[in-house]
Amino acid sequence: MTDTIPVKIKRLPHGEGLDLPRYATQGAAGMDVVAAEDVTLSPGARHAVATGLALAIPPGYEIQVRPRSGLALKHGISVPNAPGTIDSDYRGELKVILVNHGSEAFAIARGERVAQLVLAPVTRAGWEEVDDLDETARGAGGFGSTGGHAALA
Numbered sequence: 001m002t003d004t005i006p007v008k009i010k011r012l013p014h015g016e017g018l019d020l021p022r023y024a025t026q027g028a029a030g031m032d033v034v035a036a037e038d039v040t041l042s043p044g045a046r047h048a049v050a051t052g053l054a055l056a057i058p059p060g061y062e063i064q065v066r067p068r069s070g071l072a073l074k075h076g077i078s079v080p081n082a083p084g085t086i087d088s089d090y091r092g093e094l095k096v097i098l099v100n101h102g103s104e105a106f107a108i109a110r111g112e113r114v115a116q117l118v119l120a121p122v123t124r125a126g127w128e129e130v131d132d133l134d135e136t137a138r139g140a141g142g143f144g145s146t147g148g149h150a151a152l153a
């Protein structure tokens with residue numbers, strides 16, 4: 001069991017009575033978060049699902065909103081902006097954007113686990129603008145330049 005980082009969490013009125021996000025197992029990386037509303041996603045539809053929660057993440061951390069693999073595999077339900085980024089200075093309602101990539105409508109009931117939240121440290125870059133970059137073996141090669149799948153001819 002690793003140490004935990006305290007994160008302030010506030011239940012909004014429509015979040016009353018719901019489980020707070022929690023780790024399903026001792027070694028889980030993500031806390032499962034539940035929907036605060038009933039919503040049905042038609043095939044191809046997306047929706048920002050209310051959680052009824054607002055957070056104050058400590059400076060130097062973010063929370064990532066990631067899909068649940070079971071929903072993805074069985075029903076094609078994913079998070080289109082995965083990993084969603086919850087900034088430490090955001091005080092609005094945490095929402096989980098879901099998309100239905102499946103072929104059937106998918107009903108979500110209030111209280112059901114829809115995604116998982118991963119607390120992660122943030123490192124910030126400071127640009128150091130230069131006229132020339134150092135040379136490397138890769139150079140400008142990318143996007144499949146090292147091979148792998150059959151080339152597109």
Ligand SMILES: O=c1ccn([C@H]2C[C@H](O)[C@@H](COP(=O)(O)OP(=O)(O)OP(=O)(O)O)O2)c(=O)[nH]1
Binds near residue numbers: 087
């Ligand atoms: O899945 C998500 C993604 C974002 N947010 C909230 C928290 C985050 O801090 C804020 C802004 O998110 P982001 O920076 O990804 O969105 P943006 O389109 O760049 O909006 P903004 O201009 O407000 O930064 O929206 C959520 O509640 N759920």
Ligand SMILES: [Mg+2]
């Ligand atoms: Mg932004």
